[in-house]
Amino acid sequence: MADFSLDLRGLGSHAHTRAYYTLKELRPGQLFEVLLDQAPEMLMEALSLQLRHGIHWQTDAAGPPLWRLSVRRREDVEPVDLVDLLTRDHLRIDRLFASALHKVNAEDLAGAEPDFRTYVTGLRRHIQVENELIVPLLDLPRHPSGQDPTSVMLREHEEILEQTALLESQFDEGVDAGWEVAPYFALISGALAKHEGREETNLFPHWSRALRSLPDGGTELLARAKAILAGESRDAKAR
Ligand SMILES: [Fe+2]
Ligand SMILES: [Fe+2]
Structure with missing residues (x-):
């Protein structure tokens, strides 16, 4: 049973705005039903991009005349493939870094370090x-x-890892004031956002296509990636 029903039928070009403001409010655990009088792909893909891939949608009834979708927050469903997993992981990494940065700016260094x-x-x-x-x-x-x-x-990975290692050594030596590390945080924050954006735009669509063309649809790779992200496999090649 859906928590909310969003009827976009007959709204024409207003459907997008209406859907954006409604789906932006989707909370963890909630299920929204969306009703449409046209094929949903273009609209939902545009919305998904605007909402930083934060939503997951599936078609329960495919018209014409009526399309009915179930929409949830992406973290409420299992990752569908490796690209999905990595997209979510970008968000997770961003949140951790943003939280550390926020605490550094508030001079809460003891709180920033674990993040x-x-x-x-x-x-x-x-x-x-x-x-x-x-x-x-x-x-x-x-x-x-x-x-x-x-x-x-690959080049950007090297750069971000190097900048991160510098900041890590600062923390290893002990940080007494926010200003000591704030410039490093600013540097990494910018580099990370640009890198993830470029990856999601320039590479992820190719990766998705390549994964779909693997004999098992990329299922084995997804399992291996999950193990690495969870720290259960130290070496991706050791299999
Ligand atoms: Fe990357
Ligand atoms: Fe990435």
């Missing part, structure tokens, strides 16, 4: 999945200039 350390572990595992599991299996054509999306990604 930062969890971010470091999460970041290293995330990059391990991308570099070791995905790149060798789903490689895209490389360009000698190094400007192809895969080479750019």
Whole structure:
């Protein structure tokens, strides 16, 4: 039984705005039913992008004349594939980093450190999945200039890992005041946001297609990636 029914029939171009403001309010555990008088793909994909992939939708009835969808928050359903898993992991890493940054700005260094350390572990595992599991299996054509999306990604990983390691050593030595680490936080925050945005735009659509074309649809890779992100597998190649 849905918690809320959103009827977009007959709204024409207003359907998008109405759906955006309603689905933005979707809370964990809630189920919204959406009724449409046209095929939902374009609308839902645009909304999903605007809501930073925070929603999951499935078609329960496919018209014409009526399309009925179930919409939930993405964290309420299991990841459907590796790209879905990595997209969620971006959000998780961002939240951890933002929380640490927020606490640094409030001079709560004791509170910032555990968030930062969890971010470091999460970041290293995330990059391990991308570099070791995905790149060798789903490689895209490389360009000698190094400007192809895969080479750019690998370079940015190095940079973000280096900046993160610098900040980590600051914390290892002990931080007495927010200003000592604030510039590093600002640097990483910008680099991370740009990197994730580029990855989601330039690489994820290719990865999704490549995963779908694997004999098992990428099921085994998804399981291996989950194990790495959960810290259950130290080496992606050790299988
Ligand atoms: Fe990445
Ligand atoms: Fe990523």
